Amino acid sequence: MRARRLRRPRVREVMLLLMLCGVHAHGAGGTEPPEVPVPDDDDAAALALPSVEATAAPAAPGASVLVEGAFTESAPRSGGSADAERLSLDINDDSRLAPQWRAVVGDRLDLDWAGAWNTSQQVNTLKQAYLSWQPRSNIVWDLGRINARQGVAFGYNPTDFFRADALRTVDSLDPNSLRDERLGTVMVRGEALWDGGAVTALVAPRLAAKPSNAAFSPDLGATNSEGRWLVSLTQRLTPNFSPQWLVFGTDAGMPQLGLDMTALLGSSTVAYWEASAGRSPSLLTQARESLVSLESLVSLGPPASESLYSRVATGFTYSAANKLSVTLEYEYDGAALGRGGWNALRNGSLPFYGAYRNEVNAQQELPTQQSAFVYLSWQDLIVRHLDATAFVRVDLIDHSRLPWTELRYHWSHVDAALRWQDYSGGPTTEFGAAPTRQTWQLVGDYYL
């Protein structure tokens, strides 16, 4: 082995010597080449890189498949540690059945093991399943289970009216993952478009009374437990300003109005404003209705009737030249509890506190009226293909915090990610009440 190691450099040296001799002989025997301005060294090296043959773009794949495995190590507040494993299969398919017809299906299956491999829990989420008919280029009709997503904010979306009760399982607290994993709503939807604008109308009927915990249930009771409708209008007013107006209603409640706006500030910053307003019961009242026993509510005062509540999420995203993007967002939920009500609830009945938190989580609302959200994303951190994502949620009423961080390295078909999150705050605060204090998670993704 040693002899071979010594001989290899010699071979290279001989080849180099031969090449130099050849160059010298060529230069000596031929005429001097004309002096030509050449690109600098870096440019010349770049132009010498192997070129590529033209390749046709892969046709839009009929189905995209993601297989994800995760190992989670948690530190419960009660002490010790707990581990869990998860295997997920996420399939999305968008196929053209005929020139005017498409079928869209999205499904996610989660298999969870907590502590022991012989006890797994299965949860299937039928995210989307609908037919789309486009009789003209600017007219589209859809029928089926559709993930109708609205809003321009990052951490909290007051105009995303169909988010309530849409989560069967939570694999990651990243807002993007929460949107990815949620159930669509069964509806009929029509959309008309023109240059610079669009109007959309949809109706979602009541199909079931209660949510289901069955593993493979389509869970229509979660998304279609009451009749709902939505009309939205987008219109470009200036070349860079296209607000969206929304009206949302239910069988029982008063209509809610919504407005989404974005604006470009310079070349590096996008500002956004998302708001909704309308008469509705407060979140506390809705939680009260979900409880069988009401005796514990005496200390909180008489139940409130419907009032006019507004919800707002506003902020901006700044992008630096070093591939770091920072989003700062302020969130307000008028239907949630203010400081006095929140303190009273935290110090009052524990069952009612639990019911309130469950109601808020199911609706993806804020438990208190004011929150802040900071989101950072950094592509190619230190080395290429290593991306860092981090966010922190801060409850501005009780000052509890949830920082979350992910480091993700990606190859062509595989990602590896390390996640960390930490619930901090006093007992019964928004984040301090979580049963786990800290969580580490190792995630592997394979994209087919």
Added chain:
Amino acid sequence: MYESNSGFERRTAAEPRPTGRWVLLAVGLLAAALAAGQAPDAQKILAATDAIRNPDHSFGLTTTLIEYHNGRQTDTNTLQIYAKAERGSGQYRNLIRFAAPARDANKLMLKNGNDLWFYDPSSQASVRISPRQRLLGQAANGDVVTINLAKDYQAKLVGEEDVEDGDRVLRHCYHLALSAAAPDVTYDHIEMWIDRDTDQPVKSKFYAESGQLLKTAYYRRYQRELEVERPTETVIIDGLDRQWVTIMRYSDYAWRDVPDSWLQRDYLPRFKPE
């Protein structure tokens, strides 16, 4: 002599006198000389080279991007680009679909002036992004081919130079200096070398307002596409890290008319390429 003079007088009535003819000839030669010495119209040269890079109707193409770092291939992306010239401004509105790798498949980017949206089909989320945010990703290179520079930049002729092109062939070029004439353009100023005989773009350097070189582009492998000899490959050298090189290969040129009503945020969840 009289007759001769008389004849001369007659000739002047019918045609220019010999001295007048010489004067006219001299004036003509002088005008021709002046025209030959006059600097060519830089803006027209820029418009002519735009027409070589960009077809004059709505079109689509596939761009394969091979990324190299320190001479090693580090990434491959495939984009499908739909470009539609906007009535009035003549500037292109682009809809870019990420075709590969699988992780990014079917993500979309809409560029409508500075109204930029990124759509992720998995979360159904359309996020508005800033021009700088767009520059951070590979799609930033995607529209190097579909910018009508003459619409947004004022060109000035710097001179004529011999420049080695992307195929290492010497070309006699116009050297143009482009300065931003429209607000909010992606690049503050650009240097461009254009073949004097064919108006083909040979090389460009794109700069930020600070004077920082953002990227150098060499246009090469000219082939007949959509009725014109067009570059089918661009080599882009990053200005900040010159060891970061992207080779862009253009293929599947085709006339594709995307309806105006599709070039907006609301249509992104519905867009499905042909």
